[in-house]
Amino acid sequence: MKERDKLCIVVPCYNEEEVLPVTVSRLTEKILSLIQRGLVAPESRMLLVDDGSRDRTWELIRRYHEKEPLVEGLRLARNRGHQNALLAGLMEARGRYDLTISMDADLQDDLDAIDAMVEQYREGCDIVYGVRSSRETDTPFKRGTALAFYKLMNAMGAETVYNHADYRLMSRRALDGLSQFREVNLFLRGMVPMIGYRSGVVEYRRGERVAGESKYPLSKMLNFAADGITSLSVRPIRVMAGLGAVLFGGGCLWLLVLLVLFLLGQGPAGVTVAIASIWTAAGLNLLGLGLIGEYLGKVYLETKDRPRYLIETRLFQEDPPSLS
Ligand code: UDP
Ligand code: MG
Numbered sequence: 001m002k003e004r005d006k007l008c009i010v011v012p013c014y015n016e017e018e019v020l021p022v023t024v025s026r027l028t029e030k031i032l033s034l035i036q037r038g039l040v041a042p043e044s045r046m047l048l049v050d051d052g053s054r055d056r057t058w059e060l061i062r063r064y065h066e067k068e069p070l071v072e073g074l075r076l077a078r079n080r081g082h083q084n085a086l087l088a089g090l091m092e093a094r095g096r097y098d099l100t101i102s103m104d105a106d107l108q109d110d111l112d113a114i115d116a117m118v119e120q121y122r123e124g125c126d127i128v129y130g131v132r133s134s135r136e137t138d139t140p141f142k143r144g145t146a147l148a149f150y151k152l153m154n155a156m157g158a159e160t161v162y163n164h165a166d167y168r169l170m171s172r173r174a175l176d177g178l179s180q181f182r183e184v185n186l187f188l189r190g191m192v193p194m195i196g197y198r199s200g201v202v203e204y205r206r207g208e209r210v211a212g213e214s215k216y217p218l219s220k221m222l223n224f225a226a227d228g229i230t231s232l233s234v235r236p237i238r239v240m241a242g243l244g245a246v247l248f249g250g251g252c253l254w255l256l257v258l259l260v261l262f263l264l265g266q267g268p269a270g271v272t273v274a275i276a277s278i279w280t281a282a283g284l285n286l287l288g289l290g291l292i293g294e295y296l297g298k299v300y301l302e303t304k305d306r307p308r309y310l311i312e313t314r315l316f317q318e319d320p321p322s323l324s
Pocket of ligand 1: 011012013014015016051079080081082085103104105106108213214215216
């Protein structure tokens with residue numbers, strides 16, 4: 001019976017002591033209103049995942065858990081990054097809840113989109129993507145780099161939903177599917193579309209961080225983009241091979257032209273051109289090697305089969321909701 005389905009909102013938190021009080025109160029309000037309107041079961045909750053914070057985040061989560069029946073907490077053994085923290089939360093919620101919604105702690109994602117997500121779930125969607133309809137509150141720099149990121153991702157063969165980050169609803173069935181993806185190089189927004197099932201989209205306006213600072217500086221963003229591309233597709237290697245073929249073909253043609261010129265009694269073209277071409281080819285070589293190294297590094301990490309995260313503490317509510 002869909003109207004009795006238990007919802008869990010999963011929120012990864014890293015050094016979020018400043019914003020957490022607001023987040024918890026806004027999420028509490030939202031969950032209560034969903035329960036009151038009979039859209040989700042009364043056992044619905046939020047799960048705050050502390051990703052090895054160094055500030056008072058975990059202390060706050062523990063306190064909220066004690067006085068607020070809607071709050072559950074999960075603490076990872078150390079900082080493992082947003083994607084791992086989110087996956088840990090989702091996997092802990094799987095089996096205990098019927099549907100999950102993942103979102104950031106900073107309330108940049110409009111909470112009111114949750115209603116529309118749940119609506120689509122009740123209509124039969126297993127995955128509902130939250131998609132930003134505008135980015136006017138982001139700095140032009142963030143907007144520009146984010147756009148370049150999506151364009152690059154898709155050009156390189158990683159299928160992602162445009163302007164969708166990790167604000168999404170997933171049914172239990174979709175989470176069961178996700179749990180079978182065993183890779184340690186995580187890029188959830190690229191993996192989730194691979195699951196399949198019926199999916200929907202909800203548009204929302206992205207606001208500003210309510211408090212605290214972004215945990216994604218440019219260096220982390222660039223790493224994330226490189227991970228995204230190399231963990232999902234081998235197209236960059238093919239592009240490199242293609243470039244190599246073109247370069248080799250061009251080089252052969254060039255040599256042929258030089259040979260003809262030589263035979264016609266005219267000296268070969270300037271040395272500068274030759275040097276420039278050597279540099280270009282050397283650069284290309286290095287780039288190709290670097291890319292291969294990147295993939296090799298990924299294979300290396302995958303074969304080690306390390307755990308993606310370790311859990312230190314689970315603060316679940318006394319009576320875990322029974323499976324329906
Ligand atoms: N986060 C995390 N572990 C990290 C970095 C970030 O769990 O190592 C969480 C963070 O607390 C937030 C979410 O990931 O809930 C997104 O981070 P942030 O809002 O700083 O990124 P931005 O929106 O600026 O890209
Ligand atoms: Mg944010």
